[in-house]
Amino acid sequence: MAILSPGPGVIAVSQSAFALGRRRALPYGWGLALGASLWCLFALLGLTVLFRVLPWTFTALRLAGGAYLIWIAWQMWRHAADPLPDPLDARMGMSFPGGMALNLSNPKPALFYSAVLLSIFPSVLSAGDKAVIYATALSVELAFYTALASLMALPWLRRRYYASKFWIDRGAAALIGLLGLSLILRL
Secondary structure, eight states, rough: OOOGSSHHHHHHHHHHHHOOOOOHHHHHHHHHHHHHHHHHHIIIIHHHHHHHHHHHHHHHHHHHHHHHHHHHHHHHHHTTSOOOOGGGOSSTTSSHHHHHHHHHOHHHHHHHHHHHHHHHHOOOHHHHHHHHHHHHHHHHHHHHHHHHHHTTHHHHHHHHHHHHHHHHHHHHHHHHHHHHHHHHHTT
């Protein structure tokens, strides 16, 4: 369910597909997928141990992540009426490295994977268990971002988005802001 909740990656790949089309949005989506899945790898390799030993670090990441999401929401809200950026102006932004950078700086996957690993899996996992968990996370992320970029690039959907961009961006901003607030307030 967490992958379906609107976050910066979902919004970014959607806007990339609307502005650039499927062929140019797919590498960006794959970068987002790899960036998000790397948080799973970090969690498997010790981030969850850090959170168990020093619980305040989880709280600090949660608060910083919530503040970051509120900032993203505010930017989206402020710029909802702006036209989409010219795809030719997006150098690193809407590329594979740009997608990786966005999700590596996004606290949502870090918090999600850490929380899942802390609450579902035993504290001691074999290397094989970790490899299967990471392969599953990477597969799910790749499938999701590929499907999302492909769907959002459909011509009829692109036309509808352009017609309703202001309200879609405002709604997404409100949802991302609520997610950030819930992280801070721990709802």
